[in-house]
Amino acid sequence: MSFNVVLRAFVFLLLVVGLASCQRYAMVQPQPVTVKNALVVAPNQAWNKINIDSLSSRPVEIWTADGDQLNMLMLFVGVADGQSLFPSPDSEKDKYAPFRSGMTANEVVSLVEATLGRYMDTSLVESYDLRPTPFAGQNGYRAEFNLVGKDEVDRRGLAAGAIKDGKLYLMLFIGTRLHHYGLRAEEVESMMASARIAS
């Protein structure tokens, strides 16, 4: 397995070298920032925003503190009824199920779990400890996740979110269980606690 992981990494590296003329990551400064004109978050540390073309026109950004494979913060900032959290590729149009405005907290978290499973191509994903928590001034909720990626690395996750005016605002953080989740957990908790919907 390690051979394949590394081989794939090399192929990926070579692809990046060959095709990416621009930087793949952009600095996120440790100061309040409005994500896609929709959600204000206040990081205390510098993060890196991943430039992904297919996400540019969607209400989502992905950040990482230590590299995508080690941790990721996904910010869903106003996903509308009928829209999926990530865009499905043309080759698999129903890869990601749509969000529905009428979803309960249980259903939103279940959707996040399903989306994570598809995104990481794993069936080893589960959510637990769903509970009500205010988020961005709304009656929100939070839940935790366990997942194992194809690289066999154990990961932990934490999501906090709420629906406002029929749109979903949700922050999802995942990182390696042994280190890179805990390394940024406090920072992420504080960002979740202070997030607000841009007026």
Next chain:
Amino acid sequence: MRTLRLGVALGLALLLAACATNTHKQITELSRTQERAPRVLLMPVDVELMELTTFGRTEPKADWTEAGTRHVSTALADYNVERDLQLVPFDLDKMPDGVRDELNQLIKLHGAVGNSILLHQYLEPAKLPSKQGKFDWSLGPQVKRLKETTDADYALFFFMRDSYSSGGRVAIMMVGALMGVAVQGGVQVGFASLVDLNDGNVVWFNRLMRPQGDLRSAQGAKESTAMLLTGLPK
């Protein structure tokens, strides 16, 4: 003709990023005590040898891989003596039942961190701006489990892939040169990393990438091993 060949050489040089090895480190010296030489856990050596066929397909060779793995292990044992280290081979299967999965997780985590270093530390377009060039990668303090189980101070990971051009491939490289196209020949790539088992920090990391080197012979493996361990803290 000569300019074309020069072009091929230049292309290759560019592709292989000019220098064969590229090292990052957090420390320059191992922490040594009076009592004993630093105990370094040698994680299972991951070596694979391939043949580059006429039209560029790589075909792993079992017998070469067997020989290469053996030669590298011998070379590492020699290196060990030269450097006054206690290099201890690590075998997951010999670890106690209760901790095996946990230790396996640490190895997998090292794979993820190693990939991240190769990507974000070495590749200009994939650099993480927040790091500002700092080399501060870590597996975290949970690596203490490895220290507790093995009484080692460091862990050394060693990975190498080596490919050799077949006769047909060499011919194609010549034709390519005539056409002004750089056709890649066999390449040796590898990386090695040293992890401090107190805090999980990757204290030294080296990447090797060059169009020469040969693990099929004992002498070649010795040279390649030394090359990959360039700059290892003393």
Next chain:
Amino acid sequence: MNHPSRRHVLGGLCACSALALAGCQTTGSPAGRVNAGYRPDLASDEGALWYFMDREEQSYKRSRFVLRDAALNDYVREVVSRLADAHSGDIRTYIMRTPYFNASMAPNGMMQVWTGLMLRAQNEAQLAAVLGHEIGHYLERHTLQRVRAAREQGDLAAVLGIGLGVAGVGALSNISNLMILANLYAFSRDQERQADQIGIELMSAAGYAPIEASAVWAQLIEERSADPDPKSGGVLFATHPSSEERMQTLKTQAESFEKPGQDLFADRYRQALAPLRRTLFDDELRLRQYPRSLKLFEIIARTQGEDALVAFYSGEVYRLRHADGDRPQAIAAYERAQTLADCPVDVHRSLGLVHLQAGDRTAAERAFGEYLRLNPTANDRQMIQSYLTVSPS
């Protein structure tokens, strides 16, 4: 056996790239049926295949995706040993937690059985049909044949790599290698037909009703027909005989293999699967392929009878889909589930959620109350309680 989408082609590729990469110039013995206890010479091309596949297999031993349940592994091993007979010691089976219909065989005898197949097989005879087919690939050394045949193909395609080299991305020839590997990993149409033939021979000799081999395909065709966006399939599907053709051929062949005393072993299969069943349904539901899942559950209900889990998970699909008319369908399914034995406690929570959305707070309160009474340590307890106190925003 079958590859439902291109993504899985690549998934399988990664898992097996070591095997696919291994083709060598030294050719060994001509490919033919292997003897029991066979091991090739390390220096041969077949030896390389085995060597790298053995290395790959080492990593499976600790993979989190391999199911460890001893009883289930023993059960599958018994089925394999009934089919493979003298060769059963040469085949090692790994049950992979992957919710798609698939099984695969590596040249060294490492067989993968995916949990999506276990959910879809209606009885032990159907599982045996698929495993027999995979054992056929092993016995006839199909991967080795493919490697030898693909070597020339590969060298042709790699010429493309030189073309890309001109554009300054020489190393991209790795990608064209991957495309070749996809072809390589797929068995040829003739090999699939041969494996089908061996499979039906082995299963009927082991006492399984041979007609079930075609039933597997009939079910898959029916399930796929429900998909509004059927995956066109990519490389692998192209080289497979069509499912219809295989189903027809197997159906015709079944008659000549029928013997008195052959059975489906449906009860034994159900019993062995019982502890795993909820996980299988959960994994299927998580794919969010609503029409296919509903069709699959319908097939299961039709062949095995609707039990509480089938009814409950049908309800879950309707509840999560949120399409027009789904709400009454969900409630009806949950109510059926409650009348059946061993209904999951979660049915009350699900009913509560549906009633809550319908604005029926009294019914929601009753269902949630029942859920919390039956599951006092539910880890979403606070959330459930809050539904009843906080008005929806």
